Amino acid sequence: MDAADVPPLPRVPARAPRRTTLAAVGTRSLRVAAWRERDDIALVATRSGGRAPDPAEILRLVAAAHDAGVTRLVTGALTPGEQAPFAAAGFTVHDRLHLLSHDLRDLAPTPEVAFRIRRAGRADHAAALAVDARAFEPFWRLDRVGLRDALGATASARFRVLGSDPIVGYAVIGRSGDRGYLQRLAVDPGHRRQGLGAALVLDGLRWLRRRWATSVVVNTQVGNDAALSLYRRLGFVLEPGGLCVLTRTTDP
Template sequence: MSVAAIRLTTDALRERGVERVVTSALTPAEESSFKEAGYRERERLHLLRHDLEQLPRLEQTGLRRSRRTDRTGVLDTDAEAFDSFWRLDDVGLTEAIKATPTARVRVVGHATVVGYAVSGRAGTAGYLQRLAVRPAAQGRGMGRALVTDGLRWMRRRGATHALVNTQMANERALQLYLAVGFRPEPHDLAVLEVDLADKA
């Protein structure tokens, strides 16, 4: 996207009363155009890749397919696992699930959802769209099981590699992804924002 197009879109959003715009995760090439258009860095993200050749064993058997009745539990899990900036609401969760042509939502928990993952596939690329485990349930292998389940599903569906990103400050998630075979890509991603109220 050109700098001119970014500015034009940003101006249109300001005219509609939008006070703040936050980008999706941007590559370095995309980032430079947004910064030139007045956006600033909100957060940097690790970008990791898995070749889907050597996959860990799936040791957790308490995983199941998400049902409609799990929606509140999934959103509550997300709210406990992430701060307000990263937390998904109902619309955000739907967007995460629909971001790829094929998706799978798995949960851990019976009466109460304590963890969930959204995995997706587009062509030969797999994506771990979202992973959340309630803090009180962390450290019991649920996150690892959800990731492993997602990777195995991606490979069965024809993906040749998988991608995931995580916040620089989220060392626990980074260590989990490295432990199951993800490797850092040569570049990071960035989330940028612009406060339109300041420029009214």
């Protein structure tokens, strides 16, 4: 995921404090979590390996979220097929994303850059998130929970930063089986057009290939032409259909 201008989620009136925990709002096929540590917005996502939800189940979740004090729900990035039951339950498109893939066969040469790519330690998390805040619009910024989730989303993950004082960029790339996932890429706006993004991506792609991955995917917002151009230069190809992030209020 890369930075781009994204319309902010509309504000809605504050609600009473939660009477139910978000964990209790989930269903057999859907889970709910706080969105960027906000009390009024929650993320809804399908459970790994679970069945696809139907509109009735989604509407029950919307009602439960309303009772828990949540005023708005946001989905993760969904394929066209995954969007259908949410659309039937009143969700609308908040943002559209390109989905790209790479077969890891032919990798471009890594550009020489002025900063060393190194393994990120726990002490680097705050600095990486500071870069993230400068690189992304508010809707897409990661917080500490989001970074933790990105690092734990796959069976194995590689977290690399550029520089030390200051850190000027970072990437999180994960692997599950033979599939890789470029989870996050951020470069400080003051250090763009120096090959740093390409160096971070290629470092991750070579790591995936050493671990017998056969493909990797990434998504980026429609309209983020700089990110799209970077990925295509590095050999990624657009997948048909793309992805969408959907949203709706919890009002009945």
